[in-house]
Amino acid sequence: MTLPAVLLVLVFTYVPILGNVVAFQEYDPYVGDNGFVAVFHSPWVGLEQFSRLFEDPAFWDAVRNTLVLFTLQLLLFFPVPILLALLVNSVLRPRVRALSQAILYLPHFFSWVLVVTVFQQIFGGAGIIAQTLRRHGHEGFDLMTDPGVFKFLVTAEGVWKDAGWGVIVFLAALASVSPDLYEAAAMDGAGRWRRMWHVTLPALRPVIALLLVLRVGDALTVGFEQILLQRDAVGPGAAEVLDTYVWWNGVRNQDFSYAAAAGLIKGVVGLGLVLAANKVAHLMGEQGVYKK
Numbered sequence: 001m002t003l004p005a006v007l008l009v010l011v012f013t014y015v016p017i018l019g020n021v022v023a024f025q026e027y028d029p030y031v032g033d034n035g036f037v038a039v040f041h042s043p044w045v046g047l048e049q050f051s052r053l054f055e056d057p058a059f060w061d062a063v064r065n066t067l068v069l070f071t072l073q074l075l076l077f078f079p080v081p082i083l084l085a086l087l088v089n090s091v092l093r094p095r096v097r098a099l100s101q102a103i104l105y106l107p108h109f110f111s112w113v114l115v116v117t118v119f120q121q122i123f124g125g126a127g128i129i130a131q132t133l134r135r136h137g138h139e140g141f142d143l144m145t146d147p148g149v150f151k152f153l154v155t156a157e158g159v160w161k162d163a164g165w166g167v168i169v170f171l172a173a174l175a176s177v178s179p180d181l182y183e184a185a186a187m188d189g190a191g192r193w194r195r196m197w198h199v200t201l202p203a204l205r206p207v208i209a210l211l212l213v214l215r216v217g218d219a220l221t222v223g224f225e226q227i228l229l230q231r232d233a234v235g236p237g238a239a240e241v242l243d244t245y246v247w248w249n250g251v252r253n254q255d256f257s258y259a260a261a262a263g264l265i266k267g268v269v270g271l272g273l274v275l276a277a278n279k280v281a282h283l284m285g286e287q288g289v290y291k292k
Helices: 003-024 036-040 048-054 057-077 079-089 094-109 112-123 130-134 146-176 177-186 193-219 224-234 240-252 257-284
Strands: none
Touching: 003 036, 003 048, 003 257, 048 146, 057 079, 057 146, 057 240, 079 094, 079 146, 079 193, 094 146, 112 130, 112 146, 112 224, 146 193, 146 224, 177 193, 193 257, 224 240, 240 257
8 A cells, every 4th residue: 555655755756866966967958868868978077066056146145045934934833833723622612623623724725826816915015905005095015025024924825824734733642632631630720721831732742843853854945836936026135045046047047957956955954954953852852753
């Protein structure tokens, strides 16, 4: 039963890793009969692509934007599913809980095109809020083209779209907590907040540590499609991240070796972040992604 999934992972995840060899070449897809054969005919240039990369100010701008977006998403996005799970778990009526879960999960199934369109209709220059302000004699605004608020806007879009989906994991963890623990805490005089602090949150801590490690490892991936859709509206100075930088140079400019070098650096840094975050989880007494 797992064989099809294993094959998919091998074909689409591990086999493409071999393509990183072009980061050490001046890859030209037209020197052979096809792109695969061209790898064996392209000249080797060693670390030349990496030297170009480190000397490019646009690359460091993309790194800075990526880290700023990751920090905002970690501080503003990551705690939201936990808070929502605690809120939904406190609802006693099954129908109300099911309805609230359905409402929270629904945006996850929207495409990023639809999500950006919804925000455009609300916060854009011709959006509902701006039109209402103008009708009442006030000056309107256009947050969708404001580079200063772009990073907060992207974070808000991510919270609205995916926070409900993250609730599923935490609700599953809460379902495994024995009711006897809550009853014992209540008999000892613990109120609702103390039961949450001393029973609920400790039960969620292993899951929080695991997801936090995975999120840190994915730090340099902050939403390619979402940002690409809005990149032209605010300009590359505010919206260029590593994923769009790789796409722009590799696909649009067809500088495949240069883009592969940028992607390889991103992967190595992501791996280092996973190992470091997992080590911190071990120091905190949690298992993390893998045991010691």
